[in-house]
Amino acid sequence: MASDHPTPEKKDKQPDAAVFKLGIYERENFQGQCHELTGACPNLQELGIERVGSIIVHSGPWVGYEQAGCTGEQYVFEKGQYPRWDSWTNSRRGESLVAFRPIKVDSQEHKVVLFEAPGFTGKKIEIIDDDVPSFHAHGYQEKVSSVRVHSGTWVGYQYPGYRGNQYVFEKGEYKDISELGAKAPQIQSVRRVLDQQWHSRGAFDTTD
Numbered sequence: 067m068a069s070d071h072p073t074p075e076k077k078d079k080q081p082d083a084a085v086f087k088l089g090i091y092e093r094e095n096f097q098g099q100c101h102e103l104t105g106a107c108p109n110l111q112e113l114g115i116e117r118v119g120s121i122i123v124h125s126g127p128w129v130g131y132e133q134a135g136c137t138g139e140q141y142v143f144e145k146g147q148y149p150r151w152d153s154w155t156n157s158r159r160g161e162s163l164v165a166f167r168p169i170k171v172d173s174q175e176h177k178v179v180l181f182e183a184p185g186f187t188g189k190k191i192e193i194i195d196d197d198v199p200s201f202h203a204h205g206y207q208e209k210v211s212s213v214r215v216h217s218g219t220w221v222g223y224q225y226p227g228y229r230g231n232q233y234v235f236e237k238g239e240y241k242d243i244s245e246l247g248a249k250a251p252q253i254q255s256v257r258r259v260l261d262q263q264w265h266s267r268g269a270f271d272t273t274d
Contacts, residue, residue, distance in 0.1 A: 086168035087124040088143070094119045094150040106167035109134040118163040121148040127219075127259050129234050130154075131165040137247065140232045142169070142221045142259060156229055169219055169259060172237050176218030176258045182208040184242045197257035200226040209251040213240040222253040234259070 086105065092098035092115070101115050110118070111134075118130075123143045132138040141154050141163065148154045176195050182188030191206040198204060203226075210222070215235045224230025233246045233253065243251050
């Protein structure tokens with residue numbers, strides 16, 4: 067006999083709109099009007115959002131961009147609170163955020179190989195399930211011109227200590243670092259982007 071009530075299995079298969087959820091406030095410290103995103107937005111101005119003053123990531127992770135169409139400087143946002151621009155970047159240019167998209171982390175495991183030259187050639191450094199605040203401390207002082215991500219999602223930084231321009235590496239191959247918008251082959255630290263399906267908090271959660 068047919069039933070009007072969905073079975074538990076059907077309920078489980080229904081899409082969960084809250085898998086990705088981000089709140090954007092027009093003023094610092096979560097003041098002013100709040101706009102919520104649950105999916106990619108290539109241009110915040112089309113939603114009437116003129117300024118991003120603070121952010122709460124309810125579930126993520128996400129990447130924000132300084133230019134429409136998800137281009138320009140990138141900023142990674144994991145689950146947590148970001149009360150003003152300097153909580154997501156040490157660059158004053160980071161005050162401008164115009165686009166966002168969620169980041170899908172493909173697995174709990176993380177492995178990335180970074181190469182000195184384009185096309186996955188030259189000296190290389192392989193990193194597995196670890197965050198590396200300084201390549202120099204690991205004996206790698208070369209430039210990074212290509213990247214191969216075997217698993218997980220990573221963010222590379224221009225300078226040691228997770229500073230400078232950020233570049234998101236999702237699973238796949240990047241034959242030339244310019245594919246990620248980098249103007250120079252300079253990456254000196256990397257860390258894993260963590261997803262709350264395996265980690266209750268992101269690596270750099272800013273809440274107490």
